[in-house]
Amino acid sequence: MTAHPIGNLDVRLMRTLLILLTECSVSKTADILGQAQPTISLTLKRLREIFDDPLLVRSGNSLVPTERGMDLRVAMEEILGRIDTHLARRTNFNPASSTREFHIVTTNCLGTVFLPPLIGQISSVAPKVSLDVSPIPEHEDLLSGLSDGSIDAVIGNWPRPPEHLRMVSILTTDIVCLVRPSHPFTRRTDRIRMDEYLLEKHLSPTSRRHAHLSPIDGRLIELGLTRQISATVPEYAIAPYILAQSNLLFTTGRHFAEQVAQSFPFAVLDAPEELGKMHFYLLWHERNHHSSDQIWLRDMIKKVAASMRSLDGITLPPLPGTYTVPSLQVNDALAPRRAI
Template sequence: MTEQAYASLDIRLMRTLRLLLTECSVSRTADLLGQAQPTVSLTLKKLRDIFQDPLLVRSGSTLVPTERGLALRVAMNDILGRIDSHLSSQTGFDPATSTRHFRIVASNCLGTVFMPQLIGAITDIAPGVSIDASPLPSQEDLMSGLSEGRIDAVIGNWPHPPDHLRIAPMLKTDIVCLVRSSHRFARRNWTRIPLQDYLNESHLSPTSERDAQFSPIDGRLLDLGLKRHIRATVPEYSIAPYVLARSDLVFTTGRHFAEQVAQTFPFAVLDAPEELGQMHFYTLWHDRKHHSPDQAWLRRMIKNASAEMRALDRAHPLPLPPALCELPG
């Protein structure tokens, strides 16, 4: 770009550019900015003139960023993130009066045992704060959501978390297998399922094969150069017990969830192959949110809920939520 072009690129244009390259839609960008679509179209034309690049091009019925556009999206996230960090108020965070909205992405395995602890604690002391707890999206959406500030924290358990994110350990649990009482595994006197027998079975999983790196089970098997046969996947963890009750599939999960479900369903809980190790949970967040007082408070709440869960786990198994208390007919 020429010096004259640089001079015309103000913060308003940079924010519009970032939004256009993120949404890949002139109409959605206009809606988010509260502007008319022709206005945003003119802004895109101006940005194309400044950078001497189309920035967004047609791919079928959608728009996709050019290579220059992708590089600028990363640059705009970095530049605007730094500007927002310097200009944001650092006066502190009062949970009792805040109306802050947090978005947490969490592994399904902790859904029924950890999230009630966390959300209950937050609603007790921060009545105006709202929580959006979502399952893991695709890797691309997860990383862009963190870098662009749309995701506040991630509770994960996959074997290899990204090394460019900040991380704090939460808890760990044994890996076990759930099978219905008529399954051949339930009739064996094993102290632990042998690996080869495990690999010979058909499995139920909450994670598809295309996202194997996000699975604490399939990610570990990939490290070992192995792969199990996933016969079926479920979109929600709470569906798994009902599928197991009507099939001879094997469901591999953390001991917290398995023992909770086995209080109501007639399932056997068996130790998984020792090669799978343990399931480790941690909190991930982006450096852009590290110093914000509200984010520090959220991370403390996650840490406290983890400690309370460990204490409850030592005392007695966590009860099963009412939603899962009816046996399938």
Template sequence: MSDEIGGHTIPSNASSLGGTSLASRPAIHLREEPAVYANINPSIDVRLLHTTYLLLTERSVSKVAVLLGLTQPSVSASLKKAREVFADPLLVRSGQKLVLTERGEEVMVSVGLILEGLKNTLNRTSQFDPGAVQSRMRVAAVNCFGAFLIPPLAASIRQKAPGISVDFFAPSEKMDLIDELGAGRVDLVIGNWPAPQQSLKSTTLLHCDIACVVQRSNPLARAGRLTLHTYLDADHVSPTPGSSAFYSPIDGRLSQLGMKRRIAMSVPEYALIPAILAETDLVFTTARPYAEYIIENAPANQLRLIEAPREFDQMNLYLLWHERAHASGANQWLRGVVRSVARRFDQTLHAMPAKAELLAAY
């Protein structure tokens, strides 16, 4: 059985079912601890909690009706009953959309934990077998390391878990990845922010130096290393707009220093950057392995590598996930695959210092 209930993963880390009638318990516990169950509404069942959770996460009666294969009146009736049970509107209209009440936010978290606890209790005896699972997972890759990590990740996943489909994608500028992880619409994030988000689970995959790439005729190409002053005076090309410093390890670091660079051009994908550099005076700042990669794959003598300002320190690559998926067998397995692939790449990266020195002087 997959890690989803009705197509949605439910938040994890539930230690118990709170004494509700959702779990089968020995009769002696009911007699020994009557006070625990005394105030539980007997009309609450798993179907109502599941529907309520989806309504609070999706905030759309019509969408939940489609997800569950029910009619909208049926889902509306469940919402009405949930409002009675929890003595709160839970969802209220704000313009053209529905928003959660404060009580609704509390109920969403609590119900999610209950459902996850129930799911874990039911599945606890079975070990996760990636080769026997049929599911789909989504991984946001917010960095230049995709060229190095995604191909070996794809090979490992296809070899060990051919039934697991994985969508690797670059998130849009407006996407709130914390919300997406919390709602189960994204399973993992591979990001290289200046620091991981404290509200998420995370682990460091690797670290490396930061370098700049310019066209060979650019006057900056003669510099061994850029000073921060020279760097800020230059015009830059970036795969993230200047307004998206949250997703950028470069602009995020500058923001920490109270500074901002001039992004003259932003592009939707990394693949466009080498051609732009070859025809302009723009500066591209990235992880050193990717800087070396695009120089190696550009026409001979077309691009040059320059050391980035010392203030940037190193770039860290993080793997992030939500607490709700921490105990998920599928999520745990995929995290292990990502860590294994990143570890091999990191070992290769730090075993070849001579190559980096050669390219820096090239």
């Protein structure tokens, strides 16, 4: 009886395969594994023979996974995650004495609302623990970071989160629009209609090339609609300052909008009903599911999210400082600015 080629696949080959399919580069894989590039090239050749598939093919100046390669990447992440989980040495996590550094990536619309209480809670019970919080990276970097352990947890609000990751919903909020005092919508009390919404010009925190990942534009795409985005910004914190000097609409979650409106003279208006609500969820990799330190981190994130849900309708602390409205008249250009 002839042995099936798949029987030659060991854990070492599986790990090499995962890195190859994640990095899409023989040289990068060689650097990560500390091996010579020709060795990795021979390994790729052997893997192609085992699976009877090219796995990686040339596209311009780069390599991309084949359909079989993409399926195998998901399978390898799951298989190796389970192996790491069951074979890793189990230890109890003690937050009071731990010097662990956690790496979290998060959508930046929660920055001023969610991160202060999260960091405050963690520092109070785990004074030696440190947090490295950064914006959500490109999709491939996100998946590779979760699979190799360089990212511990993700807080996202995409319309469709990756299905192969562990996930729990942590927060749901109304979607609202912010406008400056001189905007025609300022004095209205009714909800903005979708036809009105699409006629307006908008400010967005999401690049146009990633519109499908935006909870607003992703939903509009599902509805077969498109809004007029006049400007995009890389950071949520910039948005209020741009909004104060333009008649653009800024669409966001109610938690952030209400906080901004305490420091800026903005009107907060209900967004079109068709946009639904904004959902935030916590994501993590299977490899970290049973780790005691990871369980603790996820519990802390869920605890802060629960406290935010219980505070719905209660005024959050305002952003630092107040905004000064620039004079709009040429002959007043040198006049002192009035603080709001």
